[in-house]
Amino acid sequence: MNTQAEGSACADTRTRGAHAGTCSTEVPASSGTSFKPEHAANICEDPGSAAWFEVHPENYMVAGGPRLAQLEALRADYPLSLHGVGLSLGGGDPPDEAHLAALHALVARFEPGLVSEHLAWSSHDGLYLADLLPAALTTATLTSVTNAIDRTQSALGRQILIENPSSYVPRPHTWLPETQFLTEVAQRSGCALLVDVNNIYVSAHNLGFDARDYVDALAGAPVGEIHLAGHSLDPNDGDPILIDTHGAAVADEVWALYRRLIRLIGPTPTLIEWDTDLPAWPTLRGEADRASEHMRQATAVERVAS
Amino acid sequence: MSIRCEHAYRVHIASAIVDESIDAHPPGLDSRAAQRFRVYRNNVHGALIGALSDAYPVVRSLVGEEFFAAMAREFFLSETVRGPSLALYGAGFADFIERFEPAASVVYLADVARLERARLESLHAADAEVLDPSVLPGDGDQLVHARFTPHPASRLIASAHPVVSIWLSHQPDAATTNITAASEHVLVTRPGFEVRTLRLDEPAGAFTHALMQGATVQTAYSSASAEPEEFDVVAVFSSLLEAGVFKHAFIQKGDWQ
Numbered sequence A: 001m002n003t004q005a006e007g008s009a010c011a012d013t014r015t016r017g018a019h020a021g022t023c024s025t026e027v028p029a030s031s032g033t034s035f036k037p038e039h040a041a042n043i044c045e046d047p048g049s050a051a052w053f054e055v056h057p058e059n060y061m062v063a064g065g066p067r068l069a070q071l072e073a074l075r076a077d078y079p080l081s082l083h084g085v086g087l088s089l090g091g092g093d094p095p096d097e098a099h100l101a102a103l104h105a106l107v108a109r110f111e112p113g114l115v116s117e118h119l120a121w122s123s124h125d126g127l128y129l130a131d132l133l134p135a136a137l138t139t140a141t142l143t144s145v146t147n148a149i150d151r152t153q154s155a156l157g158r159q160i161l162i163e164n165p166s167s168y169v170p171r172p173h174t175w176l177p178e179t180q181f182l183t184e185v186a187q188r189s190g191c192a193l194l195v196d197v198n199n200i201y202v203s204a205h206n207l208g209f210d211a212r213d214y215v216d217a218l219a220g221a222p223v224g225e226i227h228l229a230g231h232s233l234d235p236n237d238g239d240p241i242l243i244d245t246h247g248a249a250v251a252d253e254v255w256a257l258y259r260r261l262i263r264l265i266g267p268t269p270t271l272i273e274w275d276t277d278l279p280a281w282p283t284l285r286g287e288a289d290r291a292s293e294h295m296r297q298a299t300a301v302e303r304v305a306s
Numbered sequence B: 001m002s003i004r005c006e007h008a009y010r011v012h013i014a015s016a017i018v019d020e021s022i023d024a025h026p027p028g029l030d031s032r033a034a035q036r037f038r039v040y041r042n043n044v045h046g047a048l049i050g051a052l053s054d055a056y057p058v059v060r061s062l063v064g065e066e067f068f069a070a071m072a073r074e075f076f077l078s079e080t081v082r083g084p085s086l087a088l089y090g091a092g093f094a095d096f097i098e099r100f101e102p103a104a105s106v107v108y109l110a111d112v113a114r115l116e117r118a119r120l121e122s123l124h125a126a127d128a129e130v131l132d133p134s135v136l137p138g139d140g141d142q143l144v145h146a147r148f149t150p151h152p153a154s155r156l157i158a159s160a161h162p163v164v165s166i167w168l169s170h171q172p173d174a175a176t177t178n179i180t181a182a183s184e185h186v187l188v189t190r191p192g193f194e195v196r197t198l199r200l201d202e203p204a205g206a207f208t209h210a211l212m213q214g215a216t217v218q219t220a221y222s223s224a225s226a227e228p229e230e231f232d233v234v235a236v237f238s239s240l241l242e243a244g245v246f247k248h249a250f251i252q253k254g255d256w257q
Helices: A037-045 A066-077 A097-110 A139-156 A178-189 A197-207 A211-216 A252-265 A281-305 B006-018 B031-055 B057-063 B065-078 B093-099 B109-124 B163-169 B202-212 B217-223 B233-243
Strands: A031-034 A053-055 A080-083 A114-118 A121-124 A127-133 A161-163 A192-196 A223-228 A232-234 A241-243 A270-272 B146-150 B155-159 B184-189 B196-200 B246-251
Touching: A031 A281, A037 A066, A037 A281, A066 A080, A066 A097, A066 B109, A080 A097, A097 A139, A114 A223, A121 B006, A127 B006, A127 B031, A139 A178, A139 B006, A161 A178, A161 A223, A178 A192, A192 A197, A197 A211, A197 A223, A197 A241, A197 A252, A211 A252, A223 A252, A241 B031, A252 A281, A270 A281, B006 B031, B031 B057, B031 B065, B031 B109, B057 B065, B057 B109, B057 B163, B065 B093, B093 B109, B109 B155, B109 B163, B109 B184, B146 B202, B155 B202, B163 B184, B163 B196, B184 B202, B184 B233, B196 B202, B196 B233, B202 B217, B202 B233
Parallel strands: A031 A053, A031 A270, A053 A080, A080 A114, A114 A161, A161 A192, A192 A223, A223 A270
Antiparallel strands: A121 A127, A232 A241, B146 B246, B155 B184, B184 B196
16 A cells, blocks of 8 residues: 555645545454544554454544544555544443434545444433443343444444443342343344453453353354453552553453454454553554454364364 | 432532542442542542643743642632533633632733633644645735735734743743733644744734634724834735735725725
8 A cells, every 4th residue: 555645644634635535434444543633653653454444433523633634644654543432322321413423424525434432321411421321231221222223223324243341330139231231232222332341351350250141142143343452450448459541451361252253253353452551553563463463363263172 | 328319310420529528428328338438529620720730831830739739629619611522622611710819929920821821722623734825915005905815723812911922931841031010912733733932023913813713904004003113014924925925815896806
């Protein structure tokens, strides 16, 4: 790919119009990373180092300016994924129409290969709470989440993916198992799943279940994307918990779970998320390379086995 | 767990997130679970304080990290509406600071916040070409009748304090300077993708304000109400054109025959 082409991330975005969509739309079954403006220059000097990039659409819900222009330049060279945090699908109410319209405008402009959201809620009574709060995994929520996804998919005119959350607080026994909830939502709404392997590991530690059982329960589920990230251990006053910080390298145990998942579902677009304590580009790129290597190995084992 | 319905569950969590007293946690959780619940509360508070901190770095530097975090917390607890994109978060922060008693001694703080807000709005404003000065009539008799449409990224703020000087002195490469008490107008523009911050004195500020409101050059000049030796209208006008304050120029029928 010629990264010096008009409209690429390496051209001077101040002197030309942008040409989004010159690169293929489809996110390939290989590894990508979160896109951070701090890495823009490195990505341009290191072309093809990640196969695709992901951003939070909420950061781009502005009228104009350099942020949108930079994303347009990136999109000219790479497939893109929009990973939303603001639709509050688990909040019981239909999604906010103004937010859906803003998301739709970004989808139309950037033609992302993947659009995803979370099994969580983040707004209450008109106030955005800036975190992914745990949805009650009940049959009533199953209906309201399915309806919210239906509304989102029809407003965007495309399929979305739903991500499993990281959990910290024990759940009532009456709640549905998370994998059952997610696969049921996918079946009813036609959405796909975004499986965050680090979230599985963190939740398994915090809630006391076996992460491998969770992964195995995803056999046959429509998984369209995988997330990997780092976590940290919080002593929490004698009750140690893992916190999903997106601020460290992927843990060995998470790589093992990842290989297990890949063996189960085959090669899948995989994203390295890194949002806090942002490292220099070579470190993030190195994590994406490791993901590719694990995916290759897990798939090779699968081929030998079959 | 005694939760009767999902709505009640969310109401409880939402209130436990804002209420920092140790007993405030969703019903039915034992103390261990309640202690874990603080992860969510920390995330919410951290994200909102972080967003304000990114948008108001000079305000933060003026009052210090700890004071800023406390002030930011009071601000978001007072909000009744907050949209799901934080890209332009903090619109009401300057007005809040103005009423925030503990910050009253820093008299210019609210205006510094207004300046930083203007810069953020300018950064994310709609893209547009700036006015090409060559389209303006060369004849001064015609030019005095011209009116302008401001560029979408242009902002002007009048302050009774030397806000631009204060803001400049907190930039990374700032030289140490003595700041003298004076009113200053802040002009923020974004002719390409870089936000510019300009300091205007009283007559230039009044002139620019009138032009941005759609007055003719002639009317704007009289609203500057300054003696010719105090106000070089030609120099000020060309600096406005150079800064990219305007998008269009036009002469209204009746303004000039």
